Amino acid sequence: MFITFFYMLRAAGLKPDTKQWLLLIEALDLGLADSNFSSFYYLCRSIVVTTESDFDKFDAVFLEYFRAIKDMGDIPNELLEWLNSKPLIRDIDDKPEIEDPLRDLEELLKRLEERMEEQKEKHEGGNYWIGTGGTSTQGHGGWNEAGIRVGGEGRHGRALMVAGERRFRDFRNDQVLDLRRFQTAFRKLRQFSTRIDNNETELDIDETIHKTSDNAGMLEIVYGKPRKNTVKLLVLMDSGGSMTPHSAMTSLLFQSVSKANHFKDLQFFYFHNCVYEKLYLSPRIWRGESVDTDFVLHKYGSDYKIIFVGDAAMDPSELYYRWGSSSWNKQRSMAGIDWLNKINDHYNRAVWLNPINKNSWNYLYGGDTIGGISKVFPMYSLTPDGLEEAIRKLLRTN
Amino acid sequence: MKENKDKLNRFSGTESYVITDELRSSVNAAIALEKPLLIKGEPGTGKTLLAEAIAEGLGLDLITWNIKSTTKAQDGLYVYDTVQRLYDSQFGEGDVANIEKYIKPGKLGEAFTKGNQAVLLIDEIDKADLEFPNDLLWELDRMEFYIPETKETVRAKSRPIVVITSNAEKELPDAFLRRCIFHYIAFPEYEQMEEIVRVHYPDIDGKLLALAMKKFYEIREMDSIRKKPSTSELLDWLMALSLSGISLQKIGEKIPYLGVLLKKDQDLDAITKKGRGRY
Numbered sequence: 001m002f003i004t005f006f007y008m009l010r011a012a013g014l015k016p017d018t019k020q021w022l023l024l025i026e027a028l029d030l031g032l033a034d035s036n037f038s039s040f041y042y043l044c045r046s047i048v049v050t051t052e053s054d055f056d057k058f059d060a061v062f063l064e065y066f067r068a069i070k071d072m073g074d075i076p077n078e079l080l081e082w083l084n085s086k087p088l089i090r091d092i093d094d095k096p097e098i099e100d101p102l103r104d105l106e107e108l109l110k111r112l113e114e115r116m117e118e119q120k121e122k123h124e125g126g127n128y129w130i131g132t133g134g135t136s137t138q139g140h141g142g143w144n145e146a147g148i149r150v151g152g153e154g155r156h157g158r159a160l161m162v163a164g165e166r167r168f169r170d171f172r173n174d175q176v177l178d179l180r181r182f183q184t185a186f187r188k189l190r191q192f193s194t195r196i197d198n199n200e201t202e203l204d205i206d207e208t209i210h211k212t213s214d215n216a217g218m219l220e221i222v223y224g225k226p227r228k229n230t231v232k233l234l235v236l237m238d239s240g241g242s243m244t245p246h247s248a249m250t251s252l253l254f255q256s257v258s259k260a261n262h263f264k265d266l267q268f269f270y271f272h273n274c275v276y277e278k279l280y281l282s283p284r285i286w287r288g289e290s291v292d293t294d295f296v297l298h299k300y301g302s303d304y305k306i307i308f309v310g311d312a313a314m315d316p317s318e319l320y321y322r323w324g325s326s327s328w329n330k331q332r333s334m335a336g337i338d339w340l341n342k343i344n345d346h347y348n349r350a351v352w353l354n355p356i357n358k359n360s361w362n363y364l365y366g367g368d369t370i371g372g373i374s375k376v377f378p379m380y381s382l383t384p385d386g387l388e389e390a391i392r393k394l395l396r397t398n
Numbered sequence: 399m400k401e402n403k404d405k406l407n408r409f410s411g412t413e414s415y416v417i418t419d420e421l422r423s424s425v426n427a428a429i430a431l432e433k434p435l436l437i438k439g440e441p442g443t444g445k446t447l448l449a450e451a452i453a454e455g456l457g458l459d460l461i462t463w464n465i466k467s468t469t470k471a472q473d474g475l476y477v478y479d480t481v482q483r484l485y486d487s488q489f490g491e492g493d494v495a496n497i498e499k500y501i502k503p504g505k506l507g508e509a510f511t512k513g514n515q516a517v518l519l520i521d522e523i524d525k526a527d528l529e530f531p532n533d534l535l536w537e538l539d540r541m542e543f544y545i546p547e548t549k550e551t552v553r554a555k556s557r558p559i560v561v562i563t564s565n566a567e568k569e570l571p572d573a574f575l576r577r578c579i580f581h582y583i584a585f586p587e588y589e590q591m592e593e594i595v596r597v598h599y600p601d602i603d604g605k606l607l608a609l610a611m612k613k614f615y616e617i618r619e620m621d622s623i624r625k626k627p628s629t630s631e632l633l634d635w636l637m638a639l640s641l642s643g644i645s646l647q648k649i650g651e652k653i654p655y656l657g658v659l660l661k662k663d664q665d666l667d668a669i670t671k672k673g674r675g676r677y
Contacts, residue, residue, distance in 0.1 A: 015572075017576060019576065020576055023431060023433070026431060027427055027430070027431055032423075032426060032427050032430055032431075038419065039419070039423050042419070042420045042423040042424065043423055043424075043427050046423065046424040046427055046428075046579045046580055046581055047427065047431075047579060049580060050572070050575035050576060050578070050580050051438075051575070051580070052438060052582035055582070180528075180569040180571065180572075183528055183569070184528060187528060203481065218488065219485065219487075219488040221481065221484070221485075259567075259568065261467070
């Protein structure tokens with residue numbers, strides 16, 4: 001039952017779609033596997049896997065699927081036919097036959113569950129469930145017949161129904177991170193203007209018509225400055241301590257911001273827990289690598305937009321008292337909250353991105369300070385959805 | 399459009415390009431299935447050279463489209479030189495009524511309109527804007543595009559073999575990835591590297607090669623090295639070593655011409671520091 005392989009791949013978090021699968025079948029029909037098992041392996045991989053980071057997952061599934069085969073002579077007939085490059089004709093009634101469908105199915109479901117467990121812990125590649133759900137409702141014809149059956153029976157299996165459907169929801173809310181979606185979100189952070197020093201390279205149509213008319217019809221072409229993004233961005237990131245568990249997420253954010261090359265200016269500063277009189281130049285929070293917060297406020301004018309990244313979870317004393325506890329900064333002129341208010345007064349647009357999921361803000365350690373800070377800055381979850389919302393907020397003019 | 403099936407345009411490497419089974423399989427799959435071949439891999443593993451080798455091996459012309467950060471998908475199809483046309487109309491030069499005259503095909507357009515099959519290399523696609531690959535989906539799928547100005551559809555006479563390289567600077571969109579045959583060029587293993595070197599320097603001294611390669615792989619395996627030296631650096635280094643006629647013993651003791659292998663100051667420091675204890 002070769003199609004099991006397809007579903008095993010999907011279960012492992014790879015996301016081959018029907019088109020890719022059909023392409024693989026076409027390739028096998030064309031005899032591209034060269035009647036050779038290793039060619040078959042490479043062929044499969046080059047079609048089904050789209051990034052090298054998934055090679056390992058593919059290998060695991062490939063091994064698992066073919067482990068049962070004691071030697072190469074034992075390849076399923078179906079596959080052997082392809083490997084021998086015989087033309088293969090399939091009609092809609094030609095469904096794969098399973099000797100013991102239930103056992104196969106149970107095995108598959110068990111594997112699915114294992115994968116889900118693994119996934120929950122690692123929090124990555126989370127949308128495969130959505131993907132799998134998608135396939136079970138779409139599709140037609142001989143190939144998907146089996147697919148629907150697998151999915152359909154899965155829905156009747158009690159364990160999978162309870163476990164599977166719950167996690168489906170979880171993944172949707174929690175939209176596990178996706179570099180590309182982050183990058184796309186940041187692209188929306190644009191405000192165009194022509195009032196920037198730039199070469200005049202763009203045809204100014206209105207002005208050209210105007211001048212040409214003035215010229216009694218003799219063409220006079222006028223070029224203007226291209227519109228450029230004027231958004232200037234200041235990113236302030238919490239570093240160390242309670243942020244450590246979120247480092248994968250914040251580094252994803254960091255990457256997507258720093259790779260976005262469309263900002264007029266982009267500056268990063270770091271702080272620990274809350275902003276006080278110093279901001280740090282590197283996430284190491286070393287005293288030697290710091291500048292006065294006042295200097296930053298002075299240097300970067302109120303037209304900068306501010307993004308805070310931090311869990312905002314700390315001991316209330318660190319936010320509200322002038323003599324906060326855990327810091328080496330004994331001489332504090334102002335409490336953390338006053339600093340935050342000062343920054344808020346200075347800049348027109350500031351948002352706070354919190355790697356802690358919004359649903360838990362009220363319940364976790366730090367709920368007090370999260371609440372306090374979100375009264376100063378609009379706070380969003382550090383997820384693609386949250387980021388998109390935050391960026392809309394940053395761009396709002398009133 | 400399945401003429402490739404019968405001919406089975408099988409690519410099997412060229413004299414100067416050493417190819418693994420793995421890569422050959424991907425290349426031939428891409429050709430036969432008429433899908434773009436997406437090549438990723440460390441810098442210096444010969445991604446761009448592959449397209450040249452395919453063109454050479456199959457006796458086809460190579461059309462290279464170098465992507466820059468400002469490249470738009472439209473540039474690859476055609477450019478309509480409106481300003482030139484306006485000017486010409488003012489000064490009565492040329493046949494202004496003939497719009498075609500002002501439509502300049504881009505690289506993709508060139509590959510489509512060419513009578514015989516060509517290899518189209520879209521080099522470093524990740525340099526372009528994030529949406530760039532999406533803008534080419536239709537054109538690469540259907541191998542055609544429409545020019546509204548002339549109400550003309552440009553369709554590939556002979557489907558070009560499309561090779562796309564990426565250095566993974568940006569994530570490519572999923573929809574685009576799914577349409578490609580993907581291949582990751584792994585860094586060559588020792589034996590294959592030896593073969594590659596032999597292709598370039600057939601007369602190289604065996605002992606020198608063995609010693610240099612040993613050092614080379616040692617350096618690559620060090621964790622402290624940020625920018626790992628690649629094939630092209632090894633080749634340059636071997637050239638430097640054999641030209642200088644340095645004695646084998648000296649190479650064994652320390653690493654001469656280290657600057658050819660390592661380009662970053664920190665990396666050079668890492669080796670020299672280590673060297674004090676080790677070499």
